[in-house]
Amino acid sequence: MNVRRRLISTTALAAASTLGIVTLSACGGTSDAAGKSSDGKLDVVASFYPVQYLAEQIGGGHVAVNTLTKPGVEPHDLELKPKQIGELGEADVILYLKGIQPAVDEAIAQAGVKNTVDAATLTELEAHGTGTGGHEGETAEEHAEHAGEGHAEEEAGHDHGSEAGADPHIWLDPVKYAEVAKGVGTALEKADPAHAADYKQNTDALVKKLGDLNTDFANGLKNTTTKTFITTHSAFGYLAERYGLDQEGISGMDPESEPSPARIKELQDKAKKEKVTTVFFETLASDKTAKTLASDTGLKTDVLDPLEGITDTSKGDDYIEVMRSNLAALQKALGAK
Structure with a gap:
């Protein structure tokens, strides 16, 4: 893919290590032994808007979502600050799309968070x-x-997400985006079984919206x-x-x-x-x-x-x-x- 690579410098990673464990300020509270923040919500870090939207729609009131890419920032060009790199390790769930943001891909690989979901693995890439x-x-x-x-x-x-030259812009196809939504829903159910029924209900509602959107595009x-x-x-x-x-x-x-x-x-x-x-x-x-x-x-x-x-x-x-x-x-x- 012809995306300008923004690699994380050794200095940035070293600084992140020095920071140690950093609490996600946007998510409120520290994580307890059950893998949830002190306010009872699941701490979710989303790499950029398309996965942020899924987390918010499916997670509802059970999640606190922090996005790495702030509004107005071109995702391809994102450079993570040392603090952001350190915060990744504190997330309960990380949602990202490999291939869009090289700096994010590298940082997430080093974060070691158990519930890490690459949206590119949830549908067929071309x-x-x-x-x-x-x-x-x-x-x-x-x-x-x-x-x-x-x-x-x-x-x-076919190896999802690893094929050279694969197009990562899957969210612009409502059908593929719905497939990703189902995978995100399953991941949240696994990370927070106590609210699995709500995640399933929210996923079904979102998939229906995307199905209606697909119908409108096809007819229109x-x-x-x-x-x-x-x-x-x-x-x-x-x-x-x-x-x-x-x-x-x-x-x-x-x-x-x-x-x-x-x-x-x-x-x-x-x-x-x-x-x-x-x-x-x-x-x-x-x-x-x-x-x-x-x-x-x-x-x-x-x-x-x-x-x-x-x-x-x-x-x-x-x-x-x-x-x-x-x-x-x-x-x-x-x-x-």
């Missing part, structure tokens, strides 16, 4: 390039059939003038594949990588051929290249949010609301009928 999507001219149903065939062929010997994008959309970085491969669309990323998986002149020319030609109307940019990364491309090709611009974090500029207060805003933006750009 490799996506800058151009990703369904087969040209096929219906959504035919595309789903193709996707199913591909998954069956890859099933044997079934008949469109074009299937191609251009976006800042290639975060929407799973979404494109799910609904038979063609994602064309200006850059690769890293939102701050610079596209080559050849790639810009390719996108300009693709836009004319596929009747593309809109170049999408996002809230946590620079919009300069997207707006320049749009200006040079006479296209409109709009926001397609990869939901790596929620800020005051997000078009919604949570995952479901922002995803519905994404659907409306795609329908408008693609000429949904």
Whole structure:
């Protein structure tokens, strides 16, 4: 994956060790022998927003969630402070997605927390390039059939989360995100058996919401003038594949990588051929290249949010609301009928 690596320095790790055991201030209280904080809640550390949302929705009032990536911080670029590294070891449950944040991956590996859940192991990962999507001219149903065939062929010997070049942006596909939600629910039940029934109930409710969201996307994008959309970085491969669309990323998986002149020319030609109307940019990364491309090709611009974090500029207060805003933006750009 073309993500700029932010490795934790030896100095930072040494400082974290010096700190010793640090209480999660955002979670309140220290952990007791039963693995819960003194206020009776399960201390959950989430690496960034997509897993934070799952923890909050499924955990409800039984968990206290602390996220490593604060609002407005681009997750790929996160550098952990020594205090944060030290706090990881005090968590009852750690939820993260391997491959998005190298600094977090390394720190979590050294934390040694028993209940550590990598969301990438809870669903099937795939490799996506800058151009990703369904087969040209096929219906959504035919595309789903193709996707199913591909998954069956890859099933044997597939190692979740470790395959080189695997796309980690699984949360942008409501179906895959629901699979991850089920795994997170199971992990919380295991970590806190006394409230297992509540976690199960909350998981079922969230999975239903995601199922409804999937239905709305499938119906809303079934008949469109074009299937191609251009976006800042290639975060929407799973979404494109799910609904038979063609994602064309200006850059690769890293939102701050610079596209080559050849790639810009390719996108300009693709836009004319596929009747593309809109170049999408996002809230946590620079919009300069997207707006320049749009200006040079006479296209409109709009926001397609990869939901790596929620800020005051997000078009919604949570995952479901922002995803519905994404659907409306795609329908408008693609000429949904």
